[in-house]
Amino acid sequence: MAERTAVALYARISRDPNGDMLGVTRQLQDCRAEAERRGWTVAEEYVDDDTSAYSGKSRPAYERMLRDITDGLIDGVIVYRMDRLHRRPLELEHFADTCKAAGLTDVVSLQGEFDMGKSDGLFVARLMASVAAHESHVKSERIKRKFLQTAETGAPYMGGGHRPFGYRDDRMTPHEVEAAAFRDAAARVLAGETLYSVAGCMEAQEVTGTKGSKMTPSALRSLLLSPRNYGMRVHQGQIIGEGTWTPLISAEDGERLRLLLTDPKRRTNRAARRYLLSGMLICGKCGATMKSHPRNGVRRYGCGIQSTKHNPCKGTYIVAEPVEALIAEAVLVRLDSPELVGALTSTVDEDKVHAVGDEIASDQRRMDDLAAMFADGDISREEWKVARDRIEARMEANRKALARMTRRDAIEDYIGQGASLRDQWDSLNLSKQVPIIKAVIESVTIMPSRASGMQRFDPSRVQPVWRL
Numbered sequence: 001m002a003e004r005t006a007v008a009l010y011a012r013i014s015r016d017p018n019g020d021m022l023g024v025t026r027q028l029q030d031c032r033a034e035a036e037r038r039g040w041t042v043a044e045e046y047v048d049d050d051t052s053a054y055s056g057k058s059r060p061a062y063e064r065m066l067r068d069i070t071d072g073l074i075d076g077v078i079v080y081r082m083d084r085l086h087r088r089p090l091e092l093e094h095f096a097d098t099c100k101a102a103g104l105t106d107v108v109s110l111q112g113e114f115d116m117g118k119s120d121g122l123f124v125a126r127l128m129a130s131v132a133a134h135e136s137h138v139k140s141e142r143i144k145r146k147f148l149q150t151a152e153t154g155a156p157y158m159g160g161g162h163r164p165f166g167y168r169d170d171r172m173t174p175h176e177v178e179a180a181a182f183r184d185a186a187a188r189v190l191a192g193e194t195l196y197s198v199a200g201c202m203e204a205q206e207v208t209g210t211k212g213s214k215m216t217p218s219a220l221r222s223l224l225l226s227p228r229n230y231g232m233r234v235h236q237g238q239i240i241g242e243g244t245w246t247p248l249i250s251a252e253d254g255e256r257l258r259l260l261l262t263d264p265k266r267r268t269n270r271a272a273r274r275y276l277l278s279g280m281l282i283c284g285k286c287g288a289t290m291k292s293h294p295r296n297g298v299r300r301y302g303c304g305i306q307s308t309k310h311n312p313c314k315g316t317y318i319v320a321e322p323v324e325a326l327i328a329e330a331v332l333v334r335l336d337s338p339e340l341v342g343a344l345t346s347t348v349d350e351d352k353v354h355a356v357g358d359e360i361a362s363d364q365r366r367m368d369d370l371a372a373m374f375a376d377g378d379i380s381r382e383e384w385k386v387a388r389d390r391i392e393a394r395m396e397a398n399r400k401a402l403a404r405m406t407r408r409d410a411i412e413d414y415i416g417q418g419a420s421l422r423d424q425w426d427s428l429n430l431s432k433q434v435p436i437i438k439a440v441i442e443s444v445t446i447m448p449s450r451a452s453g454m455q456r457f458d459p460s461r462v463q464p465v466w467r468l
């Protein structure tokens with residue numbers, strides 16, 4: 001579908017024969033959602049109110065939109081239903097002519113789209129308009145609207161299901177214990193604590209969902225993302241206004257939570273490589289590499305996940321977060337240890353390092369000489385470029401060889417920096433964390449747990465094999 005960068009949204013309030021009113025807010029919200037779904041940019045929203053008069057000349061916004069189409073300012077139109085756009089067939093014909101003259105082809109109603117540039121486009125539009133006119137009599141439509149009207153008054157949703165977490169059965173009054181737990185959880189997540197750790201604490205305090213379900217990190221996430229908790233009324237997945245109940249947290253905090261928990265950076269990192277130690281954990285029972293194996297929204301590593309008949313071990317599992325924290329801490333401590341500095345220098349062949357270092361230094365001198373020769377007019381620009389490219393390539397290769405020999409490529413900036421790295425560790429993304437860990441640790445053997453079932457993290461099961 002073509003990209004559209006200046007789309008018009010049109011909404012109209014009217015009084016239909018049933019006496020029902022379809023809120024203009026709702027029309028606009030659905031149209032905005034449609035634009036977003038298509039990746040179209042909205043240029044302007046045109047809204048008319050003709051509830052008061054049944055006159056043909058009371059639609060200033062519509063007239064303005066037609067002028068903007070004619071002036072070429074608009075490249076698409078989205079309208080809730082075709083009967084919002086026109087009240088009489090003649091208006092539709094005029095609208096079609098205007099679009100055609102301006103070269104505007106994309107007219108979308110939420111019932112479907114039609115290409116005004118094509119001959120059947122107008123026909124489909126007419127059909128849609130007449131269908132829309134009758135649709136309002138359909139019973140299910142009226143019931144849906146009833147719900148919507150209730151929603152628009154800001155009254156809580158009283159349909160089936162349980163009361164929402166944090167509220168009593170009237171869905172208005174905060175439930176003291178749950179509301180306090182919710183506020184505490186929101187504050188901690190906003191302060192940077194992970195969903196995993198906060199959900200764990202709630203579980204320890206025996207806070208459950210309203211039906212007694214376990215407070216998993218993913219359950220906590222959807223709870224924190226629910227606009228209801230900061231006083232917003234949601235209808236069919238969209239915020240339509242303020243609710244009449246007591247909010248648990250401020251709208252500002254609600255918005256901050258939304259930004260934090262839906263941050264694409266946060267999501268991409270996790271999707272790309274959510275497991276810090278992936279490929280590094282070895283099953284202490286069978287020696288296989290452990291793989292990611294989440295359960296109930298909790299990240300875990302486990303053995304024999306892609307098990308074959310030859311390796312049905314499946315004997316070792318470990319919850320990811322504490323083992324990752326432990327290994328990271330161990331690495332950071334190691335970075336500051338005298339052993340590490342010793343290990344770094346002892347593994348290096350000093351003579352070779354000096355030889356490569358000398359080569360890099362003399363190449364640097366050659367580059368300087370070359371620049372001087374070019375400046376003095378001894379060589380042409382072309383000759384200078386050819387020579388320079390060759391020297392640069394050699395220098396780059398030597399730098400890499402030197403880095404390999406000293407194994408400092410990943411960590412040279414970090415040696416002796418363990419303490420300061422600790423402060424920023426959580427803000428580094430995995431692509432930074434992984435090389436630091438790999439530079440210091442070869443692998444980590446995970447011993448089978450002594451008891452069965454879920455239990456507390458046992459650090460003695462974790463046995464790092466140090467590289468340095």
Ligand SMILES: [Zn+2]
Pocket residue numbers: 283284285286287288303304313314315316
């Ligand atoms: Zn195993």
